[in-house]
Amino acid sequence: MISKLPNVGTTIFTVMSALAATHKAINLSQGFPDYDCSDELKSMVNQAMTEGHNQYAPMSGLPVLQTAIADKIRLLYQQEVNPATEITITPGGTYAIFTAIATCIRPGDEVIVFEPAYDSYIPNILVNGGTPVIIPLVYPDYHIDWDLVRSKITSRTKMIMLNTPHNPTGSILKETDMQELEKLVEKYDLLVLSDEVYEHLVYDGASHQSMLRYPGIFKNSFVTFSFGKVFHITGWKMGYCVAPAHLMSEYRKVHQYLCFSVNTPMQYGLAKFLENPQHYLELPAFFQRKRDLFLRLMEGSKFTPLPSAGSYFQLMKYDKISAEADKDFVIRLTKEAGVAAIPVSAFYQEGEDNRVIRFCFAKKDETLIAAAERLNRI
Numbered sequence: 001m002i003s004k005l006p007n008v009g010t011t012i013f014t015v016m017s018a019l020a021a022t023h024k025a026i027n028l029s030q031g032f033p034d035y036d037c038s039d040e041l042k043s044m045v046n047q048a049m050t051e052g053h054n055q056y057a058p059m060s061g062l063p064v065l066q067t068a069i070a071d072k073i074r075l076l077y078q079q080e081v082n083p084a085t086e087i088t089i090t091p092g093g094t095y096a097i098f099t100a101i102a103t104c105i106r107p108g109d110e111v112i113v114f115e116p117a118y119d120s121y122i123p124n125i126l127v128n129g130g131t132p133v134i135i136p137l138v139y140p141d142y143h144i145d146w147d148l149v150r151s152k153i154t155s156r157t158k159m160i161m162l163n164t165p166h167n168p169t170g171s172i173l174k175e176t177d178m179q180e181l182e183k184l185v186e187k188y189d190l191l192v193l194s195d196e197v198y199e200h201l202v203y204d205g206a207s208h209q210s211m212l213r214y215p216g217i218f219k220n221s222f223v224t225f226s227f228g229k230v231f232h233i234t235g236w237k238m239g240y241c242v243a244p245a246h247l248m249s250e251y252r253k254v255h256q257y258l259c260f261s262v263n264t265p266m267q268y269g270l271a272k273f274l275e276n277p278q279h280y281l282e283l284p285a286f287f288q289r290k291r292d293l294f295l296r297l298m299e300g301s302k303f304t305p306l307p308s309a310g311s312y313f314q315l316m317k318y319d320k321i322s323a324e325a326d327k328d329f330v331i332r333l334t335k336e337a338g339v340a341a342i343p344v345s346a347f348y349q350e351g352e353d354n355r356v357i358r359f360c361f362a363k364k365d366e367t368l369i370a371a372a373e374r375l376n377r378i
Contacts, residue, residue, distance in 0.1 A: 045269030061089030093226035116347030165310025297372030
């Protein structure tokens with residue numbers, strides 16, 4: 001058989017987590033917490049199971065959860081979304097992204113992707129016959145060069161993919177970015193696929209610039225989210241997609257044949273949990289405290305932090321320590337210092353290496369303290 005993804009192997013996240021386990025290193029590589037989720041949320045899911053909510057949910061999701069999400073969107077972004085026709089519950093954010101691409105992209109369609117990029121984006125485009133048009137974010141603050149974007153648009157450009165807050169860099173889109181994007185959507189009738197799984201993880205008083213805030217953008221958008229990333233339940237694989245009804249009707253045609261429906265008791269539990277807005281309104285402060293703790297702990301090290309305005313990732317330059325390639329450096333760091341990280345070159349198709357590595361700070365305080373102690377000895 002001829003592979004549809006001949007250049008795809010085991011992801012760097014799997015490699016580094018396995019290496020961390022082998023060498024008993026502190027794992028700050030893969031993006032998941034080492035602390036548990038809310039006992040209240042677990043109790044709500046258990047209650048749903050006990051009450052007998054253990055069979056298939058409706059294909060698009062439980063109405064009670066769709067309504068809770070619509071209420072959240074109204075509170076956060078002052079926009080009305082129809083829960084019945086514009087919100088679909090999905091098994092995770094990565095699935096939501098794939099389904100949007102599968103819904104729209106045909107052979108020959110071009111999709112603009114910014115690098116460094118989350119590892120699923122380009123394989124998703126390729127496996128659906130599309131052509132990724134890769135545009136680098138401008139190092140070291142990883143902003144978008146909109147003049148370069150305009151120069152890459154052709155008659156075949158179908159979609160532009162965005163990620164804010166951004167993985168791996170921690171950069172966020174600003175209002176000026178949204179103004180530029182809205183002009184392109186209007187001029188070229190571009191579809192937008194927005195990965196907003198870290199929507200609540202925005203720091204220093206900044207606002208999350210969701211596509212949902214901008215009707216001129218949202219009318220052409222699929223906006224994807226993850227409960228796992230924000231409520232510390234990555235193993236539950238729970239997410240959702242929001243899109244205008246004319247796009248969502250097509251999205252659901254694909255969705256119903258990929259998974260049909262999503263875990264029922266967890267949907268009931270999450271719907272109940274969302275009734276209290278504090279459960280998500282308190283998240284920016286919760287994660288900013290962890291970011292700031294990690295940065296304080298690292299002040300005595302030879303690593304140089306780059307700004308992290310969102311997500312739960314902190315990039316660090318290591319040029320004062322070594323001239324090694326970043327992949328070689330993180331392997332040695334894991335084996336010799338006992339801390340695992342991710343090389344940022346892994347988020348580029350051509351492996352662009354700026355000697356920058358990614359740490360995840362969604363960890364217990366004692367984990368961050370222990371990791372920093374080891375990193376400060378380098």
